[in-house]
Amino acid sequence: MPNDIRLLTDLEWIKLQIKQQNTEDLEDLCREANARELAFIMSHLNMDDRVALLNLLPSELGADILQDIPDAHTTDIISEMEVADAVAIFNEMESDEQVDLIIDLEDNEAEAILSELDEEDAAEVRRLVEYDPDSAGGLMVTEYISLPDDYTVQDAVVNVKANQDEYEDYQIKYLYVTDQHNTFLGIVEMYDLILAEPNRLLKELLSHAKSFPVHVSLDDLVGFFEAHDYRGVAVIDEKGKMLGVVLRQDALLANSEKLTKEHLESQGIVGGEELRTMPVWLRSKRRLSWLSVNIFLNIIAASVIAFHQDTLTSVIALAVFLPIISDMSGCSGNQAVAVSMRELSVGTVRPREVFTVLWQELSVGLINGLVLGLLIGIAAFLWKGNVFLGMVVGGALMLNTLVAVSLGGTLPLILKGFDIDPALASGPILTTITDMLGFFLTLTFAALALSHLGGI
Amino acid sequence: MPNDIRLLTDLEWIKLQIKQQNTEDLEDLCREANARELAFIMSHLNMDDRVALLNLLPSELGADILQDIPDAHTTDIISEMEVADAVAIFNEMESDEQVDLIIDLEDNEAEAILSELDEEDAAEVRRLVEYDPDSAGGLMVTEYISLPDDYTVQDAVVNVKANQDEYEDYQIKYLYVTDQHNTFLGIVEMYDLILAEPNRLLKELLSHAKSFPVHVSLDDLVGFFEAHDYRGVAVIDEKGKMLGVVLRQDALLANSEKLTKEHLESQGIVGGEELRTMPVWLRSKRRLSWLSVNIFLNIIAASVIAFHQDTLTSVIALAVFLPIISDMSGCSGNQAVAVSMRELSVGTVRPREVFTVLWQELSVGLINGLVLGLLIGIAAFLWKGNVFLGMVVGGALMLNTLVAVSLGGTLPLILKGFDIDPALASGPILTTITDMLGFFLTLTFAALALSHLGGI
Numbered sequence: 001m002p003n004d005i006r007l008l009t010d011l012e013w014i015k016l017q018i019k020q021q022n023t024e025d026l027e028d029l030c031r032e033a034n035a036r037e038l039a040f041i042m043s044h045l046n047m048d049d050r051v052a053l054l055n056l057l058p059s060e061l062g063a064d065i066l067q068d069i070p071d072a073h074t075t076d077i078i079s080e081m082e083v084a085d086a087v088a089i090f091n092e093m094e095s096d097e098q099v100d101l102i103i104d105l106e107d108n109e110a111e112a113i114l115s116e117l118d119e120e121d122a123a124e125v126r127r128l129v130e131y132d133p134d135s136a137g138g139l140m141v142t143e144y145i146s147l148p149d150d151y152t153v154q155d156a157v158v159n160v161k162a163n164q165d166e167y168e169d170y171q172i173k174y175l176y177v178t179d180q181h182n183t184f185l186g187i188v189e190m191y192d193l194i195l196a197e198p199n200r201l202l203k204e205l206l207s208h209a210k211s212f213p214v215h216v217s218l219d220d221l222v223g224f225f226e227a228h229d230y231r232g233v234a235v236i237d238e239k240g241k242m243l244g245v246v247l248r249q250d251a252l253l254a255n256s257e258k259l260t261k262e263h264l265e266s267q268g269i270v271g272g273e274e275l276r277t278m279p280v281w282l283r284s285k286r287r288l289s290w291l292s293v294n295i296f297l298n299i300i301a302a303s304v305i306a307f308h309q310d311t312l313t314s315v316i317a318l319a320v321f322l323p324i325i326s327d328m329s330g331c332s333g334n335q336a337v338a339v340s341m342r343e344l345s346v347g348t349v350r351p352r353e354v355f356t357v358l359w360q361e362l363s364v365g366l367i368n369g370l371v372l373g374l375l376i377g378i379a380a381f382l383w384k385g386n387v388f389l390g391m392v393v394g395g396a397l398m399l400n401t402l403v404a405v406s407l408g409g410t411l412p413l414i415l416k417g418f419d420i421d422p423a424l425a426s427g428p429i430l431t432t433i434t435d436m437l438g439f440f441l442t443l444t445f446a447a448l449a450l451s452h453l454g455g456i
Numbered sequence: 457m458p459n460d461i462r463l464l465t466d467l468e469w470i471k472l473q474i475k476q477q478n479t480e481d482l483e484d485l486c487r488e489a490n491a492r493e494l495a496f497i498m499s500h501l502n503m504d505d506r507v508a509l510l511n512l513l514p515s516e517l518g519a520d521i522l523q524d525i526p527d528a529h530t531t532d533i534i535s536e537m538e539v540a541d542a543v544a545i546f547n548e549m550e551s552d553e554q555v556d557l558i559i560d561l562e563d564n565e566a567e568a569i570l571s572e573l574d575e576e577d578a579a580e581v582r583r584l585v586e587y588d589p590d591s592a593g594g595l596m597v598t599e600y601i602s603l604p605d606d607y608t609v610q611d612a613v614v615n616v617k618a619n620q621d622e623y624e625d626y627q628i629k630y631l632y633v634t635d636q637h638n639t640f641l642g643i644v645e646m647y648d649l650i651l652a653e654p655n656r657l658l659k660e661l662l663s664h665a666k667s668f669p670v671h672v673s674l675d676d677l678v679g680f681f682e683a684h685d686y687r688g689v690a691v692i693d694e695k696g697k698m699l700g701v702v703l704r705q706d707a708l709l710a711n712s713e714k715l716t717k718e719h720l721e722s723q724g725i726v727g728g729e730e731l732r733t734m735p736v737w738l739r740s741k742r743r744l745s746w747l748s749v750n751i752f753l754n755i756i757a758a759s760v761i762a763f764h765q766d767t768l769t770s771v772i773a774l775a776v777f778l779p780i781i782s783d784m785s786g787c788s789g790n791q792a793v794a795v796s797m798r799e800l801s802v803g804t805v806r807p808r809e810v811f812t813v814l815w816q817e818l819s820v821g822l823i824n825g826l827v828l829g830l831l832i833g834i835a836a837f838l839w840k841g842n843v844f845l846g847m848v849v850g851g852a853l854m855l856n857t858l859v860a861v862s863l864g865g866t867l868p869l870i871l872k873g874f875d876i877d878p879a880l881a882s883g884p885i886l887t888t889i890t891d892m893l894g895f896f897l898t899l900t901f902a903a904l905a906l907s908h909l910g911g912i
Contacts, residue, residue, distance in 0.1 A: 034682065036803025039804050040803050040804060043804040064683070070802055160651065161651055173645075190649075191616070191629050191646050195617055223490030224491075226492075248705065249705075256712045260798070264794055268790065268794070269794050269795060274798075280816075284824055287791050290787075291787060292828075295831055299835055313769075316765055316769050316772070317765070319761060320761045322778065322779055323754075323757075323778055323891065328747065328750065331724055331747060332743070334724060338719070338723035339730050343732065346526055347492025347495040347496050350496065364736060364740050368747060372747060383762070
């Protein structure tokens with residue numbers, strides 16, 4: 001067993017232990033490793049070794065590992081395992097992770113696993129799968145301690161001791177107190193249990209009774225957890241009956257996954273995370289689905305140049321500036337998009353504030369347009385010694401920056417208002433419009449100043 | 457008091473309550489509001505109202521609110537408050553938040569607050585400020601329950617009851633057990649305290665003894681917390697003495713802030729988050745610092761076109777395709793950058809695996825280059841009816857896509873290997889190189905095929 005953490009990267013050693021079925025050392029290694037190390041190991045083993053490793057380890061540890069590595073890997077590995085082995089691990093996962101996995105698996109694979117579960121467990125998973133994954137119902141776990149309100153502190157302690165084995169694996173050890181109809185009343189912390197007299201009733205000790213309806217959105221849950229220190233919050237149905245608990249960490253994790261997805265989408269990675277262990281054809285296909293829309297939009301934008309070919313023939317120097325104006329306007333606009341996306345996610349701006357944002361961006365667009373227009377104008381003047389060329393390209397970039405910044409700031413709010421994913425759509429729409437306008441402005445200004453631009 | 461959550465957006469109502477010093481309703485509202493709602497309210501009040509609101513509320517609630525809204529707002533508001541009011545709120549913040557605030561404040565403002573603190577508190581903050589904010593020392597809180605190892609369970613319960621008021625505000629209620637030299641030995645959970653016999657010693661109940669040295673990085677802490685369910689982990693000095701506790705949620709929050717910063721940097725927002733409530737000149741200046749580097753790089757790239765002006769004059773139609781090739785290569789390359797940045801952050805790839813990634817990207821680059829080259833080639837052929845024009849622009853985009861994808865995939869690893877921030881530098885380096893190469897390839901191919909391209 002290597003006790004040096006650097007040896008974790010010694011993949012050959014790991015492969016050898018798997019071959020030799022050296023369960024003990026592999027178990028020690030996997031228990032010690034952190035999430036990044038596990039992700040590294042699993043992504044660098046071939047599929048046979050991954051499956052063999054999981055089969056050697058205790059199911060409970062296997063479930064832990066699969067929860068730590070990227071979802072796409074988890075799904076692939078479970079698909080490759082024998083159903084009985086997959087079910088053993090599945091049974092050790094938390095309910096919210098089970099649901100995510102079932103959603104990600106092919107239908108027949110999901111069905112194969114569900115049919116091997118206890119009837120009751122299978123029914124529960126089937127019920128949970130129905131909830132929107134980004135709602136309280138989709139995020140909740142059903143593993144939590146629930147006790148009746150007429151229990152005394154003494155009763156509660158006895159119950160906790162009696163169910164020690166079961167409760168030990170629960171992530172949250174608040175006592176969720178309910179009445180006889182399973183209506184949620186409030187929570188009691190272990191800490192409060194220690195402080196209280198043994199004969200007090202749980203209903204007298206409730207520290208808070210915050211709960212969320214099952215359809216509440218991830219955004220609302222995250223806003224709540226960011227402002228309040230609770231480890232978890234009860235989820236109730238429309239009659240107030242308790243259904244489960246959303247853990248703070250699950251909500252925060254789901255939120256950071258959502259932000260990552262938005263970031264990847266804005267860079268043209270669509271359809272979920274891409275890992276380089278995925279097949280080449282799948283990676284190509286997904287990237288092309290975005291690129292092929294983009295090339296089409298690019299051709300439309302560039303057609304503006306084709307319509308002004310005469311001007312360009314007369315002033316060939318303009319061809320040098322067209323890509324600069326296109327790229328710089330895109331950059332300026334994307335900065336404003338990024339700020340708006342961030343403000344939407346923090347909550348400091350709301351979709352209907354389009355005109356406020358427009359106003360705030362106009363001023364930045366004006367300043368930056370002036371500066372950038374001046375810079376490119378001077379560069380053009382210095383190159384050809386013609387002040388009119390400087391005015392044409394400088395003026396075009398100035399105006400186009402103003403439009404790009406204003407449009408970039410407002411577009412995410414407008415798209416969000418219409419329920420279109422702003423991470424995905426803002427960039428292509430923005431650059432198509434600013435490219436077209438940039439080419440149009442440059443070539444139109446040049447046409448107007450044509451008599452002063454001769455011979456360059 | 458509005459009991460409808462929609463009324464939270466009724467800023468006029470809130471302003472009125474502030475004016476009328478209606479503390480009670482404002483307190484109810486702020487306790488109910490979640491982080492996004494608080495961020496919205498605070499960003500939409502003017503500075504006088506923000507300060508007035510915080511002065512009306514209990515300091516402890518004020519501290520909560522300032523921890524929930526974006527850091528830049530917190531710093532601004534504290535700067536505007538009377539020192540005595542700021543100190544009252546400061547005293548209610550957790551030690552890690554205090555440290556962040558002191559770092560963000562101007563030196564003289566920080567000093568004004570520190571000089572008003574208890575001597576002991578001030579010394580502690582000054583000590584904590586020395587740690588790297590993204591290390592265990594910079595992330596830890598010093599509010600935790602520490603008990604000697606020779607305490608019995610009964611002793612521990614008595615201690616918890618006696619210090620109830622102090623402990624109540626602690627985010628973490630594990631018992632951190634130390635020996636007489638303050639050497640960290642392990643933790644006991646409240647849950648374990650309930651299960652154990654009253655006369656057992658804490659040293660017999662330790663459930664784990666995981667700790668991290670004070671200089672360990674945020675990345676390592678996040679990897680640990682993602683793989684292990686602990687709510688917090690002890691931080692020790694080189695002699696094993698306990699210094700504080702890093703809470704899981706603080707590490708995860710710092711990590712998501714780091715990812716957000718990387719995302720904003722990759723879109724050209726440098727120097728920290730931008731909020732539209734910041735002064736226009738500051739927002740312009742920060743965005744320009746990035747844009748002015750970019751325009752310079754763009755001019756260098758476009759100079760390649762200037763050197764091939766003769767070819768362009770002969771085949772003016774090429775001017776239409778230059779911006780398309782520039783933009784499409786940038787898109788293809790940025791997709792690969794995004795995948796590499798993501799894999800680096802998840803841990804499935806390490807900086808020295810440059811050649812593996814190069815190989816993995818070459819195949820995607822080849823397929824996508826062929827498809828995109830074919831698309832643009834056909835478009836060019838259809839437009840001008842000249843098959844050579846199609847071959848020139850199609851071939852150039854094909855080759856350039858191959859380079860852009862390979863470079864985009866490897867560049868973040870190379871930069872990271874040299875300790876250069878890949879989020880910031882990858883984009884500009886990538887697009888400058890692919891622009892230059894794209895223009896060069898198109899115009900060189902055209903020069904070679906010039907005799908077949910006459911008159912278009």
